Amino acid sequence: MIRRIPKTCRSCGQRRLIVYLNTAGQPCCSTCANVPQRFGCLDCGAEEHLHGLRCYRCVLRIRAKQLITATDGNVNTTFTPLYNLLISSGRAPTLVNWIHRSSSAALVRRYVNDELPLTHDSLDEWPSERTATHVRQLFLAAGLLEQRDEILHGFEAWTRTYLATHPGPHHNALQKYARWQISQPLHARARKGTLTLDASSQARQKIKVAAQFLQTLPADTTSRERIQPVLEDHILAYPQHRNRLAPFISWAQTQKLFPLAALKITAAPYPSVALSETDYWATIHRLQIDEDLPLRARVAGLLVGLFAQQLTTLIWLTADDLTEQGGKVQLRLGHDPLTLPNHVAELLIDLRDSVPPWTTEDHVRWLFPSRQRAGQHIHKRTLGDGLLRYGIRTTPLRGAALINLASKIPVGPLSDLTGISNQAAARWAEVAGRSWNAYPQLRTSVLIE
Numbered sequence: 001m002i003r004r005i006p007k008t009c010r011s012c013g014q015r016r017l018i019v020y021l022n023t024a025g026q027p028c029c030s031t032c033a034n035v036p037q038r039f040g041c042l043d044c045g046a047e048e049h050l051h052g053l054r055c056y057r058c059v060l061r062i063r064a065k066q067l068i069t070a071t072d073g074n075v076n077t078t079f080t081p082l083y084n085l086l087i088s089s090g091r092a093p094t095l096v097n098w099i100h101r102s103s104s105a106a107l108v109r110r111y112v113n114d115e116l117p118l119t120h121d122s123l124d125e126w127p128s129e130r131t132a133t134h135v136r137q138l139f140l141a142a143g144l145l146e147q148r149d150e151i152l153h154g155f156e157a158w159t160r161t162y163l164a165t166h167p168g169p170h171h172n173a174l175q176k177y178a179r180w181q182i183s184q185p186l187h188a189r190a191r192k193g194t195l196t197l198d199a200s201s202q203a204r205q206k207i208k209v210a211a212q213f214l215q216t217l218p219a220d221t222t223s224r225e226r227i228q229p230v231l232e233d234h235i236l237a238y239p240q241h242r243n244r245l246a247p248f249i250s251w252a253q254t255q256k257l258f259p260l261a262a263l264k265i266t267a268a269p270y271p272s273v274a275l276s277e278t279d280y281w282a283t284i285h286r287l288q289i290d291e292d293l294p295l296r297a298r299v300a301g302l303l304v305g306l307f308a309q310q311l312t313t314l315i316w317l318t319a320d321d322l323t324e325q326g327g328k329v330q331l332r333l334g335h336d337p338l339t340l341p342n343h344v345a346e347l348l349i350d351l352r353d354s355v356p357p358w359t360t361e362d363h364v365r366w367l368f369p370s371r372q373r374a375g376q377h378i379h380k381r382t383l384g385d386g387l388l389r390y391g392i393r394t395t396p397l398r399g400a401a402l403i404n405l406a407s408k409i410p411v412g413p414l415s416d417l418t419g420i421s422n423q424a425a426a427r428w429a430e431v432a433g434r435s436w437n438a439y440p441q442l443r444t445s446v447l448i449e
Helices: 056-068 077-087 091-103 103-112 121-125 131-144 148-164 172-191 197-215 223-239 239-252 277-289 293-306 342-353 380-388 394-406 411-418 422-432
Strands: 017-019 322-325 328-332 337-339
Touching: 056 077, 056 091, 056 103, 077 103, 077 131, 091 103, 103 131, 103 148, 121 131, 148 172, 148 197, 172 197, 172 239, 223 239, 277 293, 277 394, 293 342, 293 380, 293 394, 322 342, 328 342, 380 394, 394 411, 394 422, 411 422
Parallel strands: none
Antiparallel strands: 322 328, 328 337
């Protein structure tokens, strides 16, 4: 006999919605009674991932429809694409709670009720940037808003706010530097579709460092005799600012602002690595065989550890970059596709074929999709933190990979594969202690031990 009322199992103490009665007529769960479950979702009959009387996917359908239903009881058909996006997601348990409790879901309801115009501007003006960003990503993934470069827009908005809050005698110089020297290259990269969060972050840092230096200068500073000592004192106080400040000083020279001031960018003569050879191969072996590690972390770790890839490169990989031809699996990392070892190929195929957190047929299928941002790739910090959680640091791992690769392939292919400059590749080759005279100019495969 089955009762569809919450009862507490007398054997295990767990409270169940549907329980069995044992021979003594006492409530008993199916596990303790050792009988097969004969109940499921009221709508689809599924017996797994239940949330009350229904499974999570059916509950999500109900709540998603409620989300796009206006207060007058009518479904706002404008938001049907959002409904389809939500119910096709692989994150049903999370979205069920999100619709019920989230502030971003509450903001969606305001758009459904036509309280706000469905535009980027209305989201830009919303007080909570985090909430507005989440809603914007959902609307973009659902096709409700026109695509725009959010990285570039965010940089421009930040620049306007930052410049407005940093007045001073050299404000005009800082404004020109930000507009012409920093912002223009970002616009060019945005037009090519290659603008990244890292590039935007570095541009912000350059503006901040320039602003901090200008604050130390007197208002009437013009001559080298007065600028150079201040510049040198500033670098002594903030040595980490040298390379970020050098572009500003160079620009100021061309603009005749500080024509005689000089500051050079310094580079370490040789790269260094903190991971020993023994630890390096132990980490690679662990990434290959440890099934307790998440698949995403294993794939990312192996691509960093075997092919010296940066996380900023990995997050842009798509399913189209992975191809299968003639029984071989190739991944496009540099100019030419790279044939993968079997164990790496199998993991990458599993990652590609896994259910994505968001199903967006009209958008790029990322190999490392974001679980939070619909239609977007994962953030490199999230990917790095996922590896760090298991004791794997990507910087020393990549350094060890560069030494391993530099001992096997010439400078040109190493530069193409890893994205580093020829000069940097030559320094890594020197660290690896190998002579490249015997190598051909081009090489089509990478040898991995």
